[in-house]
Amino acid sequence: MSEHYDELIGEAFGEFTSAAAPSVRAAGTAAVRSTVAHRRKARLMTFSVLGALLLAVPVTALAANPWGNNGPPHMAASDGPTTPVPSPSAEPSPPPPRQVQSPDGRITLDQLTSVDVTVPAWAKDFARCKSGSVRLKKTGPAQNDLVVNAVVHTNLDSDPQLETAAVLLCLSGDPSPEMVVAFDRDHDGKIVTLGRILGGGGWDDVDFVQTMSARPDGGINVRACIGGCGSDPTDNMYQNREYAWDGSEFARVK
Amino acid sequence: MTVMAAAATIPIAESQRDFDDLYAVAYQGLTLQLYAYLGDLSEAQDVVQEAFCRAYSKWKTISGYQEPAAWVRRVAWNLATSRFRKQKVAATFWRKQRVEHLEGPSPDRVALTRALAKIPAQQRRAVVLHYMAQLSIVEIAEQEGVAEGTVKSWLSRGRAALGQQLQDRKAKGRNDV
Numbered sequence: 001m002s003e004h005y006d007e008l009i010g011e012a013f014g015e016f017t018s019a020a021a022p023s024v025r026a027a028g029t030a031a032v033r034s035t036v037a038h039r040r041k042a043r044l045m046t047f048s049v050l051g052a053l054l055l056a057v058p059v060t061a062l063a064a065n066p067w068g069n070n071g072p073p074h075m076a077a078s079d080g081p082t083t084p085v086p087s088p089s090a091e092p093s094p095p096p097p098r099q100v101q102s103p104d105g106r107i108t109l110d111q112l113t114s115v116d117v118t119v120p121a122w123a124k125d126f127a128r129c130k131s132g133s134v135r136l137k138k139t140g141p142a143q144n145d146l147v148v149n150a151v152v153h154t155n156l157d158s159d160p161q162l163e164t165a166a167v168l169l170c171l172s173g174d175p176s177p178e179m180v181v182a183f184d185r186d187h188d189g190k191i192v193t194l195g196r197i198l199g200g201g202g203w204d205d206v207d208f209v210q211t212m213s214a215r216p217d218g219g220i221n222v223r224a225c226i227g228g229c230g231s232d233p234t235d236n237m238y239q240n241r242e243y244a245w246d247g248s249e250f251a252r253v254k
Numbered sequence: 255m256t257v258m259a260a261a262a263t264i265p266i267a268e269s270q271r272d273f274d275d276l277y278a279v280a281y282q283g284l285t286l287q288l289y290a291y292l293g294d295l296s297e298a299q300d301v302v303q304e305a306f307c308r309a310y311s312k313w314k315t316i317s318g319y320q321e322p323a324a325w326v327r328r329v330a331w332n333l334a335t336s337r338f339r340k341q342k343v344a345a346t347f348w349r350k351q352r353v354e355h356l357e358g359p360s361p362d363r364v365a366l367t368r369a370l371a372k373i374p375a376q377q378r379r380a381v382v383l384h385y386m387a388q389l390s391i392v393e394i395a396e397q398e399g400v401a402e403g404t405v406k407s408w409l410s411r412g413r414a415a416l417g418q419q420l421q422d423r424k425a426k427g428r429n430d431v
Contacts, residue, residue, distance in 0.1 A: 005413050012366045015366070020286055021286060026282065036307055
């Protein structure tokens, strides 16, 4: 019976191939190159913006402090304040802060989920996931809400104070994308978003972060699933990656 | 003292040609495999194109692998499996099988996709990889990250379920004539 089935199935697949092959349309290698170039450009822009923001913060703070011998504080309204500001760059510079010590950017899970924070946009395929001003959840939300899966306190910029990296999970079905976002505090103690570190559902990005920890020298270690991960862990490919502030931008360093 | 080793680099133009060659050789076959698995040609084309995009973005590394085609196939199948698990795609799959049954241009293609739709996803993967991709049990086990015995079991059950359906369909066709 098995041999008979073998023949029957082989025949059916042969007929299927003959019937379907003429319908297959290849987009071509030019389309592959164009897609990859576009993604690289988009990723470079993301890192450039984040890098510029992180660089601008200590520089602005240093300018506000004529002695320049205190820790460079973070200025508010550089990006992603807890309530959206339409054009932060167009706003006049705030008066020099009286307190020049860098604010403590260590934010607990409770604190992170008790106010609205700014979440960067997700990739096009996951545009249904919430972004902009969002109240993050601790657990068990409705579809497309964002859950904080992990919080790590580590140095994410050039000042000695610690900031917060958080893994945000969007429960949008299978797969559910994740994004690692950097948070800090401004001088008023409000949580500000520094930007996306990795993730967000892009095709060329990680599928999900399995673990995240603080790097001893600043930045984060992540173990991430890549290459189209399914729910079966034996089916997946993992990579250990490190992201850190390299002096000019926040980038993958390993 | 730093000793610089002579790097065995592949010229860029040659590396690009290698990628183009791989695409030309593998795209159609892989797309057909995933069409059989997903039941949706457009989805299969997207998944395979995406796998090639991922390969191209890491081509410097992947071109050094012994079998770059196996890497692309594995990623494409991972993407397909991941997409198939989305409830929406799975629902579409079943709906498409019904629609195709009514309107499809090729009875042979319809018979196979309908029969494949009725067997569990793991068995369907094993059957498609074995009969269409011509992979051995060892190769399927490697790709799926499971023991060879598991693949044998999937293949045996999948073959029996699929064979029975195709046979019934054939008998019904004869009776209808």
